[in-house]
Amino acid sequence: MIPVTILSGFLGSGKTTLLNHLLKQPHEERIGVLVNDFGSIDIDGDLVVGVTGETLKLSGGCICCTIRDDLEQVVFDLLSSEDPPQRLVIEASGVSDPTSVAMTFFVGRLKNLCRVETLVTLIDSETFFQTPVNLTHLLERQLYVADLIVLNKSDLCPSEKLDAVSTLIRSEFPRARIIRTRHGEVPLELLFERSESDFSPEQAQDPIESHVHTVHDHHHHHHTPHTLIFETWSFTCDHPLDRERLFDVLSRLSSQVYRAKGFVHAQDVPSREIVFHVAGKRVNQSIGNPWGARAPQTRLVFIAEKGHCFDELKDQLQECTSLKKRTTFEKPAGADAWLERFASRVRARY
Numbered sequence: 346m347i348p349v350t351i352l353s354g355f356l357g358s359g360k361t362t363l364l365n366h367l368l369k370q371p372h373e374e375r376i377g378v379l380v381n382d383f384g385s386i387d388i389d390g391d392l393v394v395g396v397t398g399e400t401l402k403l404s405g406g407c408i409c410c411t412i413r414d415d416l417e418q419v420v421f422d423l424l425s426s427e428d429p430p431q432r433l434v435i436e437a438s439g440v441s442d443p444t445s446v447a448m449t450f451f452v453g454r455l456k457n458l459c460r461v462e463t464l465v466t467l468i469d470s471e472t473f474f475q476t477p478v479n480l481t482h483l484l485e486r487q488l489y490v491a492d493l494i495v496l497n498k499s500d501l502c503p504s505e506k507l508d509a510v511s512t513l514i515r516s517e518f519p520r521a522r523i524i525r526t527r528h529g530e531v532p533l534e535l536l537f538e539r540s541e542s543d544f545s546p547e548q549a550q551d552p553i554e555s556h557v558h559t560v561h562d563h564h565h566h567h568h569t570p571h572t573l574i575f576e577t578w579s580f581t582c583d584h585p586l587d588r589e590r591l592f593d594v595l596s597r598l599s600s601q602v603y604r605a606k607g608f609v610h611a612q613d614v615p616s617r618e619i620v621f622h623v624a625g626k627r628v629n630q631s632i633g634n635p636w637g638a639r640a641p642q643t644r645l646v647f648i649a650e651k652g653h654c655f656d657e658l659k660d661q662l663q664e665c666t667s668l669k670k671r672t673t674f675e676k677p678a679g680a681d682a683w684l685e686r687f688a689s690r691v692r693a694r695y
């Protein structure tokens with residue numbers, strides 16, 4: 346039976362960062378990695394670096410609901426390949442319920458091939474107490490089934506706040522082990538350590554959600570698909586963007602936008618990708634890979650509250666393609682004529 350580790354945690358909590366850290370650590374097993382992006386274009390798969398095994402991308406939906414069958418198929422194909430991985434790590438999308446992802450391994454063809462060893466849930470410690478009320482249910486679901494809870498982004502959080510987050514989580518979810526990290530730096534041994542028992546379907550029957558997914562009826566799937574709760578929109582553009590303007594636009598995103606990320610074709614660094622992340626109110630950018638033979642293209646994905654209208658953002662992003670430099674001072678109409686009159690008066694006097 347192939348051991349499976351499921352990484353979950355809300356949008357931007359640091360799952361991909363943890364995955365990258367994990368894959369950079371020396372490991373002897375062949376690790377198969379599956380990355381699920383909720384957005385309509387795949388970004389996460391390309392953000393995973395240093396993979397020694399195989400990385401498969403599942404995008405365009407959430408593996409816990411709309412594309413759950415795809416997950417089963419992809420894992421089955423991977424395990425039936427000539428050189429199958431010895432271990433699987435699945436990065437669930439930030440909006441997914443890890444229980445549903447785990448349940449995929451208790452039904453159909455995967456039932457006798459895999460065992461779900463560890464469920465890891467990441468928390469963005471900095472923004473934990475600002476979690477929008479309509480998202481606390483999802484967060485609870487992610488925490489409830491976790492064997493390991495990672496309080497990530499500890500570098501952005503004063504120690505008193507971190508203690509408060511830790512105390513609250515420990516009292517609400519006493520079963521899990523809790524670890525504080527920065528940049529997802531969890532030791533491999535901890536991630537792959539067998540918990541006291543593997544995940545069992547009974548764990549899915551938690552008090553938070555009464556309508557559980559039963560083992561026998563895999564299609565008896567009651568929870569609301571995330572496409573009904575979240576809105577996703579992507580922006581692609583071949584023209585280079587003004588990075589300063591883009592930073593400005595991304596810094597002022599509506600609070601209904603929970604997450605943005607992607608690759609930018611920037612005017613000032615035309616030869617390399619610029620990787621942008623917005624998580625909470627924080628905008629991060631870093632220089633990524635050279636475009637090489639690929640045609641440079643900006644690909645940004647946004648995840649927001651259902652019903653959010655992206656029209657204004659679309660206009661703002663399109664304006665970032667303009668080569669015109671922004672001026673902070675716009676001369677009022679008639680200013681030139683006035684200046685000319687003023688100058689001639691000065692000339693006449695002196």
Ligand SMILES: Nc1nc2c(ncn2[C@@H]2O[C@H](COP(=O)(O)OP(=O)(O)OP(=O)(O)O)[C@@H](O)[C@H]2O)c(=O)[nH]1
Nearest residue numbers: 355356357358359360361362439498527528622629
């Ligand atoms: N300062 C700081 N930044 C972090 C830390 N962990 C992750 N980040 C940054 O947070 C942003 C989001 O990190 P990701 O790893 O992409 O988050 P994610 O959970 O995979 O995001 P989704 O897949 O969209 O849900 C990136 O800009 C990371 O560099 C941390 O511990 N400290």
